[in-house]
Amino acid sequence: MNRTNTLVVSANFAADPLVEPLELWSRELDLGWNVELAPYDQVFQGLLDPASALRRNRAGTNVVLLRLQDLARGNGRPHERDLDELARAIAGAARESPVAHLVCVCPPSSATLAGEEPAAEFARHEERLVEALADATNVEVVTGAELLERYPVEEYDNPKGDRLAHLPYTEELFAALATLIARRVSARLSPAIKVIALDCDQTLWRGVCGEVGAEGVAIEEGHVALQRFVLERRHGGVLLVLCSKNNEEDVWVVFERRDDMLLRPENLAATRLNWRPKSENLRELADELNLGLDSFVLLDDDPVACAEVIAGCPEVLTLRLPPDPKDYEAFLEHVWPLDTGTATTEDAERTRRYRQESVRREARGSAPSFAAFIESLELDVRIESPRPEQLPRVAQLTVRTNQFNLTGVRRTEEELRALLSAGELEALVVDVSDRFGDYGLVGALLFRRDASALVVDTFLLSCRALGRGVEHRMLAELGRIARERGQEQVAIPFRPTEKNTPAAQFLESVVGEPVDGSTTVSSEQAAGTTFRPVDTASASREHVPVTVRADTSPRHAAINRIATELRTARDVLSAVEAARAGSRPRDAEHVAPRTGLEQTLAELWSTQLGISAPGVHDDFFASGGHSLQAALFVAQASEAFAVEVSLLEFFDAPTIAGLAVAVERRQIATFDADRLATALEEVGGLSDEEVLALLSEEPGRAAS
Numbered sequence: 001m002n003r004t005n006t007l008v009v010s011a012n013f014a015a016d017p018l019v020e021p022l023e024l025w026s027r028e029l030d031l032g033w034n035v036e037l038a039p040y041d042q043v044f045q046g047l048l049d050p051a052s053a054l055r056r057n058r059a060g061t062n063v064v065l066l067r068l069q070d071l072a073r074g075n076g077r078p079h080e081r082d083l084d085e086l087a088r089a090i091a092g093a094a095r096e097s098p099v100a101h102l103v104c105v106c107p108p109s110s111a112t113l114a115g116e117e118p119a120a121e122f123a124r125h126e127e128r129l130v131e132a133l134a135d136a137t138n139v140e141v142v143t144g145a146e147l148l149e150r151y152p153v154e155e156y157d158n159p160k161g162d163r164l165a166h167l168p169y170t171e172e173l174f175a176a177l178a179t180l181i182a183r184r185v186s187a188r189l190s191p192a193i194k195v196i197a198l199d200c201d202q203t204l205w206r207g208v209c210g211e212v213g214a215e216g217v218a219i220e221e222g223h224v225a226l227q228r229f230v231l232e233r234r235h236g237g238v239l240l241v242l243c244s245k246n247n248e249e250d251v252w253v254v255f256e257r258r259d260d261m262l263l264r265p266e267n268l269a270a271t272r273l274n275w276r277p278k279s280e281n282l283r284e285l286a287d288e289l290n291l292g293l294d295s296f297v298l299l300d301d302d303p304v305a306c307a308e309v310i311a312g313c314p315e316v317l318t319l320r321l322p323p324d325p326k327d328y329e330a331f332l333e334h335v336w337p338l339d340t341g342t343a344t345t346e347d348a349e350r351t352r353r354y355r356q357e358s359v360r361r362e363a364r365g366s367a368p369s370f371a372a373f374i375e376s377l378e379l380d381v382r383i384e385s386p387r388p389e390q391l392p393r394v395a396q397l398t399v400r401t402n403q404f405n406l407t408g409v410r411r412t413e414e415e416l417r418a419l420l421s422a423g424e425l426e427a428l429v430v431d432v433s434d435r436f437g438d439y440g441l442v443g444a445l446l447f448r449r450d451a452s453a454l455v456v457d458t459f460l461l462s463c464r465a466l467g468r469g470v471e472h473r474m475l476a477e478l479g480r481i482a483r484e485r486g487q488e489q490v491a492i493p494f495r496p497t498e499k500n501t502p503a504a505q506f507l508e509s510v511v512g513e514p515v516d517g518s519t520t521v522s523s524e525q526a527a528g529t530t531f532r533p534v535d536t537a538s539a540s541r542e543h544v545p546v547t548v549r550a551d552t553s554p555r556h557a558a559i560n561r562i563a564t565e566l567r568t569a570r571d572v573l574s575a576v577e578a579a580r581a582g583s584r585p586r587d588a589e590h591v592a593p594r595t596g597l598e599q600t601l602a603e604l605w606s607t608q609l610g611i612s613a614p615g616v617h618d619d620f621f622a623s624g625g626h627s628l629q630a631a632l633f634v635a636q637a638s639e640a641f642a643v644e645v646s647l648l649e650f651f652d653a654p655t656i657a658g659l660a661v662a663v664e665r666r667q668i669a670t671f672d673a674d675r676l677a678t679a680l681e682e683v684g685g686l687s688d689e690e691v692l693a694l695l696s697e698e699p700g701r702a703a704s
Contacts, residue, residue, distance in 0.1 A: 005031070005060035007185070008053045010038035010046045012070045013106075014166045016647040017627040020576050021178035027579075028558055028566070029186055033060070037648075041070075041166070047089040057099050061185045064090060064103045065177070067168060068125050069112045083125060087132035094138040095418070102184055104177065105129060107144035109168060110157045137414045142180060150183075151176035151569045161628060165635035171628040175576065176569035183336050192400045193238060193317070193337050194295035196230050197282060200244035200251055200273075202301040203321060204263065210250040214257040222325025226299070227262040229332045236340040237396075239269040239289065243281050243298065245305070248273040278305055279312025290463040292402065292499060297338065310556055318556050322564070334563045371533040377434040381470055383445075383477045386429040391416050394429060394444045397460055402499040404466050406459040406492065406507065411446075424448065425457055430474060432465050439465050443474055453489040453520065454482040459503075469531025471506055479526025490526040493518040577626065590615040593656065597663060601637055601656045608633045620654040630654065643667055 007022065009015055019035055026033035038046045038053045043064060046052040054062050071082050094101040105126050113119045126143060133141050148156070153173045161167035169177075201208045204227065207217035234240050240263070244251065251273050255265055270288055272281035278298070286293045293315035300306050306320045322331050332338065386394060395413040398405075411419075419425045430443030442465040446458035456478065461471050475490075482490050494507055494515055507515050510529060566572055593599040598616050605614050608629045620630055627647075634650050637659060643666035650659055 005033065006036055006057050007033045007061050007063065007181075008036045008038055008057045009063045009065065010043050010054055011065035011067075012041050012043045013065070013067050013162075013168050014040055014631065015065055015174075016631055017167065017169075017171055017174040018178050018181075019651075020579075020627050021175045021572055022182065024572070024576050024579060025178065025182035025186075028562070029182065030558075031182075031186065031189070044086065044089060047093040054093060055097070057097070060099055061188075062094075062097065062099055062101045063181055063185075064101060065106055066103065066129075067106045067108065068122060068129070069108050080125070080128065083129050084132060087129055087136075090133060090139060091136035094136055097138060099138075100185075100188060101139045102181060103133060103139060103141045104147070104181070105141065105143045106169075106177065107148060107156060107173075109159070109162065111159070135414055135417070137418045138412065139414070140184060142184065147176060147180050151179060153569050158628065161632055164639070165631050167628060167631050167635075171626050172569045172573050174628070175573040179566075179569065179572050183339070186336060187339060190337055191292075191294050191402075193297050194291055194400065195239045195241060195269075195285070195289065195297070196233060196338075197241050197243040197285065197296055197298045197316075198230065198263075199298075199300040199302065199305070200242060200246055200254075203244075203299060204261075205254065205258075206325065209254050210247055213250075214254045217254060217258075219258060219260045220325050222328040224260070224262060225329040226321075226325075226332065229329070229338075230299075231262060231267065233338060233340060234267060238338075239291075240267055241269055241285055241289075242271040242273060243278055243285065244273055245275050245278070246273050277308055277312060279309050282309065282313050282316055290403075290466065297335075317559060319560060319563070330567060331563045334567045335559060336562060337559065377436070377468065379468060379470075380433045381473050382431040383428050383443075383474065384431075386427050386444075390429055390441060391420075393441050394427065397441075397444050397462065398458060401460045401462055402497070403463050403501070404461040404471060404503045404506070405497075405500050406494050406503050407457065408495050408497055408500065409446075409458050411458070419446075428474075428477065430461070430465075430470065432470055443470060445474060445478060447478065449485065449487060452487060453491045454478060454485070454487050454523070455491045456493060459492065466502060469533075472529045472531040475510065475526050475529045479521075479523045479529065482523035483527055488523055489520050490523055491518065491520045573626075589617065591617050591657075595660070597641070598656050598660050600640060601659055601663075604633055604636050604640070605656060608636075614656065616657040616660070617655050620650075625654075634659070637663060641667065 007026075009018060009022075015037060019037065022033065022035045025031065026035070036053055042052075043066065046054040047064075049055060054064075066086070068083075071079075071086070090101065090103060108122050113122065130141050130143065133139050153170065153176050156169055156173035156176075158167060158170050158173075161169075198204060201210075201217075203223075205217040205219045205223050209217050230238075230240055242251070248271075252265070255261055255263075270285055272285055274281065278300075282293065282296060282298065286296065293313055294317075296313075296316045298306070298309055298316055298318045299321055300309075300318070301321045301323075303320055306318050309316055309318045317337060319335060321328060392413050395411055395416055398409060398411045402408075416427070420427055425446045425448050428445040429441055430445070432439040432442050439462075442462035444458060444460055445456070447454055447456050449455065459474065461474065478490050482488075492507065494504065494517055496504060496516075504515060507519065510525075511519055511521060566575060592613070593602045593616055602614050602616070605620070606612055609620075609623055609625055611623060614623065620633070625633070630650060631647050634645055634647050638645050641663050643663055645659065645662045645666060649662045652658070653661070
């Protein structure tokens with residue numbers, strides 16, 4: 001992705017151990033995150049203050065971490081009024097922000113949940129907060145139960161860290177939390193997966209069906225889990241296709257004769273069963289389904305076949321399944337791009353509609369001309385205001401539609417409801433059917449009016465209805481509305497992307513010249529827009545394929561690595577520790593503590609790491625320490641010397657000598673003039689400018 005954006009994390013507990021695993025995920029996925037921790041335990045202030053890190057974030061994601069017990073009052077329990085105020089603050093901040101807000105309700109401590117009554121009470125509080133945010137614009141909520149179900153951590157409590165530094169969790173739980181955050185945030189940035197392409201032999205079953213026959217192949221537990229997994233994705237709207245080197249009749253015999261096959265022929269949108277290279281077959285499937293190759297995932301067991309597809313179709317996310325089918329389920333559950341969202345009624349019908357499309361293609365091939373084919377379709381286009389239950393589909397279209405999307409604006413369902421109810425936008429939806437069947441809700445128009453023009457916000461059409469004149473009727477409807485309201489123009493914004501060439505060509509056909517950006521047409525011209533099928537080889541195509549650059553960045557290695565090597569919180573923590581050890585080598589020279597301050601820090605160091613006689617230049621992390629131990633070490637040092645040293649200061653110089661300087665600087669800031677001269681003799685690392693900066697924190701002391 002290689003983009004720079006800010007991930008602001010605000011928590012009502014100390015969240016410093018999140019930084020390293022979040023930075024690990026930024027490197028793994030090329031997210032370009034600038035991870036910024038908001039001030040400690042200032043969630044309410046951050047949500048309300050226009051100058052806060054949360055409110056100033058204009059490109060990235062805001063993450064709000066809440067441990068509900070930390071909202072507790074004197075009786076140790078949060079008040080419902082506090083929860084409601086917090087929900088309103090989150091919803092208000094998110095509504096006014098251009099970035100998404102991810103709210104994580106984190107697990108309570110085991111001590112807090114002791115007994116049935118407290119556990120039930122906290123469950124009610126969590127449910128109350130989740131429900132209060134259910135319709136909030138620009139907000140996604142995950143719960144502690146979701147976190148621990150996806151990334152189980154046996155020991156997540158850290159009572160000592162909670163007591164000393166308000167660090168309530170083990171480092172493994174922080175790694176799990178960072179991973180779930182990365183998983184949810186990256187989902188918003190990744191292209192939507194629309195097609196899963198499946199190999200057959202050694203993938204859907206063990207054995208080669210052409211050699212051992214239908215009765216000879218083995219359908220084991222792992223193969224059943226794979227089929228169950230892809231069928232669940234199909235219910236969520238993902239298309240399933242077969243792409244396998246087989247004789248077609250051998251494959252269908254397995255489907256016909258094996259009752260233990262969950263996957264059935266009617267579940268498939270298309271197939272390519274032959275002996276040609278899979279990259280060629282995938283390109284044909286993309287053309288047949290009128291979808292981009294970057295919306296495809298290939299699941300295959302054969303490393304040679306996978307390598308061929310990666311070379312021939314780098315846009316396809318090619319995943320090699322584990323050698324043992326027993327590992328299929330765990331692998332697939334951690335293929336992040338295949339996470340399912342909320343299914344709409346349209347999703348369940350998608351395969352049937354694509355199968356209808358194949359019948360239309362046959363009819364197109366037998367028609368004497370393209371114009372005759374269009375006429376024979378008996379197209380019925382209905383453009384009307386959306387019903388409330390249709391808004392989830394409209395939101396989905398804004399995310400999934402790429403080829404014919406003039407603006408590329410993405411909207412959540414909650415955001416749409418808010419904009420429409422406030423009267424900021426109007427909406428129309430487009431339903432299409434023909435003699436072969438129903439296309440469903442395939443298009444959407446969002447617009448507003450100003451003094452003289454009807455201004456388009458969103459103009460999009462699903463690729464399955466593209467090239468049949470539906471887009472022309474949509475523009476004509478906008479022109480009719482503008483003319484009825486006395487508006488002279490229809491303003492049409494256009495933002496070019498790598499994929500929306502068909503949208504650009506449509507706009508060019510309307511205005512009669514190339515378009516570089518937004519354009520305006522008269523309401524009369526828009527209302528008069530008509531479709532004129534042209535029987536040329538180029539014009540009769542139902543979509544214009546978009547050339548994808550050869551240097552498209554492959555995600556194969558990163559996604560495969562996550563699904564095989566970074567599946568658990570412990571895996572992630574090990575990767576963090578390896579990165580830490582590689583970046584901070586141990587200093588070879590041993591230097592014993594030289595001052596009383598360094599000696600005290602050395603004793604605290606030894607207690608944390610179990611290492612006797614550490615050197616003042618030894619690296620804490622290279623010595624085996626992790627970020628949670630570092631946080632406790634810094635907290636103990638701050639307590640011992642009655643100062644407040646931040647963990648980030650220690651990260652900059654993770655040694656006894658480095659922490660000693662940080663402590664001394666904090667101490668100097670509290671010194672009066674008489675003690676200042678003595679202190680300067682002991683601190684060799686401060687310049688005159690730094691001393692003046694410290695003194696300027698209290699003008700009265702500077703004057704003295």
